[in-house]
Amino acid sequence: MSSASLNAPLPRLSKNGGPLYLQIAERLQRNIASGRYAVGSLLPTEHELSDHFGVSRQTVRQAILHLRQMRLISARKGIGTRVEARDAGATFSHSVRSLSELAQYAEETVLHVRDVKPVVLRGELAATLGRPAGETWLRLSGPRMLPGEDAPFCWTTTYLDRRLAGNVSTRRSYTHPIWRQIEQEADIRVREVRQSIAAKVLGRTDAARLQRPAGSAALEISRCYVIDGGVVTQLSISLHPADRFRYESVLKRDCASI
Amino acid sequence: MSSASLNAPLPRLSKNGGPLYLQIAERLQRNIASGRYAVGSLLPTEHELSDHFGVSRQTVRQAILHLRQMRLISARKGIGTRVEARDAGATFSHSVRSLSELAQYAEETVLHVRDVKPVVLRGELAATLGRPAGETWLRLSGPRMLPGEDAPFCWTTTYLDRRLAGNVSTRRSYTHPIWRQIEQEADIRVREVRQSIAAKVLGRTDAARLQRPAGSAALEISRCYVIDGGVVTQLSISLHPADRFRYESVLKRDCASI
DNA sequence: GAGTGGTCTAGACCACAAC
DNA sequence: TTGTGGTCTAGACCACTCC
Structure with missing residues (x-):
């Protein structure tokens, strides 16, 4: 079976069927979906594809970029x-708004630090942070308030690597996210955030802090802030009353939004 | 102040400081961060930038693409x-694994349909779906089970546009996601998923369904499946016992992963 | 009509991986 | 050494927006 029979020369030009690179991307996508190009195998080289489709290599590269953005294929120099993946539908890899509120709500609310104290890492906490037990970190906790409201928006507990804390520990309230301040002061860059969301029932202590009845529901959001090399610099745990907070996100398919 | 004084000609070439387009992107990014290029204003045209930096327009376009992937800038034909945005750090727009489990866990678990019946949309449900009250949809509900386990993984309630349901309503169990089946049968394509996560306390009915004590915590995940044109075709609400489920995701900065 | 970004070509050299 | 994808050039025409 010749490759020409599988990727027949394009019968349409740009004027008829849209951009050439999209037509080529769709053709490749169909051959991947059909199993003609198996998961794990290599596509024909860019040179072969440009010969086969009768277009420039740059156009083939644009088609390939499109499929890379859909996480259907990946490219490595020299290989x-x-x-x-056979099917872009299975991935849904791109999120648009997921963590926008990570920076957003911090700017509408104020975090009041009620308690600061050093903690020695051990057990589960040390494991979560990926740090040796015995290391001393800093723990800040307090309510996050919305302007003009009485009950807290959430109760936040933050663990910080003491060496990076700088003068963070001296402040009593924050309108900007703590991790942003540490980024600037310590000249580091957070590369990713590992987030975990769980449901809780409020015990007496947390219920009092949030001014909600004990036994009511709350959403617990934990976030590990990771810099280059996989090092965790901060862990924040926020407890939100269920009646004041939902975690909302929009997940888009493909990378069509760019 | 001449633009040359702000974007001085590049003193380094590819050999020294990495790819030209990245050097240009970083220079533009600095000028955006500093406020030299204000949010809402237009960058110099691609032609001007290629003149100014002494590179081809294609190289400038690669730099611009890089910044577009970070959502710092956007481009519109003819404009x-x-x-x-002034700061890429504020966005965190890309998620890697957020909803992988959307397709993933559906393949490890089996959804058992215990109840199917038509429902007439009204009130909040009609509003959530963005459909007129009075329309008749289909409601499926039942437990999702993990192989070899006795207690349900979650209890799922799914609302379907009856016109798209096809023979979905006749099946009694699913190993693949329902929305994937509808995509194939109705030849539509889900473009985005709007997801909302909330904490609940289990009432008697749900507690019995999940084989958990009443008054314990649960995570409720609602998902609206949206096709082209913003039309909602399906709503799924899953109730997960808090002791068996956490919602985990990794959020990465920039678009460096492609 | 003038100017913008979007697409496309036909070359070229490079860094990297495999043999 | 050979071949891959990554980068880059100097052109070109197009669709679109605004005047």
């Missing part, structure tokens, strides 16, 4: 272009 | 390139 080739590898098929990563 | 120009607009500055969207």
